[in-house]
Amino acid sequence: MPALTRRTLLKSSLVAAAAAELGSAGAFAADTPETVLRLLRRTIEVNGKAASVYGIQQPDGTSGLTLNAGDRFRVKVENHIEAPSLLHWHGLTPPWQQDGVPGISGPPIAPGSSARYDFPLRSGGTFWMHSHASLQEPLMMSAPLIIHDDRDRADEQEIVLMLHDFSFTSPEEIFASLRKPKTMAPMAPMQDMAAPGKAAPDLNDVKFDAFLANDRTLADPEIVKAEPGGRIRLRVINAAAMSNFHFDLGALTGELIAVDGSPVVPVKARRFPLAVAQRLDIRLTLPKEAATYPLLALLEGTARQTGLILRAGNAPVQRVADMAGASAQAVTLDLESRLRATKPLKPRKADRVHTINLTGDMANYIWSINGVPWSSDVPPLPVAPGERVELALVNKTGMAHPMHLHGHTFQVVEIGGQRFSGAMRDTVLVPPNGRVVLAFDADNPGWWAFHCHMIYHLAAGMFTTIRYV
Template sequence: MFSRRAFLGGSLATCATSFACGQTSEPQPTILRLERRDIEVNGKAASILDIRQPGGMLGVETEVGKAFRVRVENHLSEPSLIHWHGLKPPWRQDGVPDISSPPFAPGESADYDFPLTFDGTFFMHSHQGLQEQLLMSAPLIIRDPQAPKQQEIIIELADFSFTPPEEIYAALRKPAMGVMSGMSMGAGMADMPDMKMGGDAKPDLNDVKYDAFLANRRTLADPEVTKVEAGGMALLRIINSSAMSAYHIDLGQIEGDLVAVDGHAVAPIRARRFPIAPAQRLDIGLIFPKGPGAYPILAILEGDRSQTGVILVAGDAEVRRAPELADQASAPIDFDLESRLRAEDPLAAQQADRVHRLELTGAMSGYQWSINGVAYTKDTPPLPVFAGERVELVFVNRTMMSHPMHLHGHFFQVVDINGERFAGAMRDTVLVPPKTTVTVAFDADNPGWWAMHCHLLYHMEAGMFTTIRYV
């Protein structure tokens, strides 16, 4: 059940509930506190939002087969609501304001309780306003207790600006925008003729010029350093919780095996570089060379030289600072990896009962983003779906910017890229590059009212958002 209660009014402190007093055989909920705190970025204090347990752990780490029994307490001075990205909760516990439930006010809490039937790398984040830009996100790791034990290294990527997100968004929406602190016109806005659809149009890669890129809340000026075993194994769980930024993960001198995307197993692919769009996750297995060594794991901003990351160290190896700029700008992300991914546990072969064609529309001029030419409002009707159907969503990108499209409450399988059918990866977020078409398939097996949107925060805010509803 989803519930709301005022926790600052003393209900928990006075043991008014069995959870607070421990007078029940059921396990107590994991407490998550929404709080504001300061970190240091580029030598300056930066105010961010956090999702932490009372003991300091960011997010939740649990096991498949257990209940997701969590109480979220709002210690902020503003309303909030948390979405469990990639999970399949009952609709009312999905955490989307005014669709699954209203946001809860300062001093209130919300309870969540639903079974966990799968393992993988997921995350949680605010779906309230622009709070996600203020780093209100955290890992959500579900482990298989039967899986072999190995070292795990969680890396959460984020983009950071000292400019308040409301100011970023307001500047983006101006019809004629100049460069300002915390902003970038981007390729398309700097050269408006290039935004015309067709011809030699150029893609726009990065709308916002960020002040820093973070890995586990730190820059490469003071990176997280983790000890690993020489000759041993480790699993990287990489989460891109950035509001707007995609990256290329660079493993440097080590080759890694990509074994899962968005929490779902894929046939392993070995490489030194892997792309990751906003809201996507990568699980990469590493085997370290014997003997001491230092191994930077870097995330290079798409189309840019900016990078962040962590340092893995085996033995007594010397740790050298990694530069915050790569030697050269990375390439735009395309379908090279996506077209090679194959699900280990694909959907059953079945014809689609229903197909929705979703044209991703809009332009950088005036920062207008939409689906099928309609910017979402509360009056936008949901897409029709019936329980039990196999549904295909055909994403047709008419714009000059990539859009990572996310469906709530379901997994989907990538089944077609630009007209080529294949049994691709199971995901919850797929990147649709400019002028391309991607088809995904899902089973309508979780009734409710579900959000579907571009996971670029300011695109979603501008209207590239819709819903699916069925009973």
């Protein structure tokens, strides 16, 4: 039997096992409470126009979930939309059969059907959930997933801010436009003639109609009330499909205490980089005077911005324009190289190192890993249980790629050839022509996705898997 056929059969059997496991996860005791999440269509207003988007809501209209570390994740997902769907619990480490990637973790949930999930919540933090089916994520099939733990303080006001990029053009039309062959010579926009062999940097290959913070633009922003002198824990989630931001606190200085749900040695600043799929936990102490504070996300390479208004006391609220006074720079790894995990991996030599070349052809909009766009015949990266694994990510393209590993929390251990004990994360940005090394322990057996989290890069092939049992 040819090797490709054996791989296909193996994957078919794994998907079948996942379906059986997902079904058995619903066998709760009669008195065990569960939370219902409904996948649905909803209408929001964007730039004065009605927009039909997706949502993930509890029956009472609450978006997403708030749970506690140490509890079990017992959730029933009901599909009320017109297409199959499946949710990924981004940043959590469930059994692989409940990870929510169609064709890898298990089958999608058919319209009118439901699925149940049951696994332990090992740690707290700021996470999120989103569809991994088709191109549903750009239509805002996502929601916050907040897990409280003993790091949370009773005297802090919690504010969750979720960012999206939005277009009135359907994701399918956007992707088809990106895939149209360009008239330029192949790879022309990705070549830097001044630096042979390196790709010229490129930003924002999709033009969005609006940028949203908690579903709203700055034309009608959310206004969050706070007490003068109060303490705030701000949880910022970049759920944008394609957009990296700088998160700006304006007149306030914040203390970054966690990234991607994992604690870091605190860093004080007024502006923080935030790549696609990453999260920031920022602690604020407000001045004692009544005032308003715009909390803004600036799109890299442009002056476009979105955000919310924090209103302390009865201060008057001034309108904030959706264009900043100057364009923001491209997001870099300057802060990333300074972050230090408070609970790093135990020192250990890597048992296995995989070099992952991030590759692509901008002219034909083909994105790939090690020169191979994803297909079901691409074999998983080999890993053995218990190994310390390092992934050396080398970006050969002119665009940054936020790379996300499912089912594990990894540590950033090298940037540009410099080794250090960096942040624990689940998503790391690899800049154009850059090199980033991440390390993780193979302690959660299964079949896991690893991919660029820019949705059109993922759809065009920058995706692979890791498998061990």
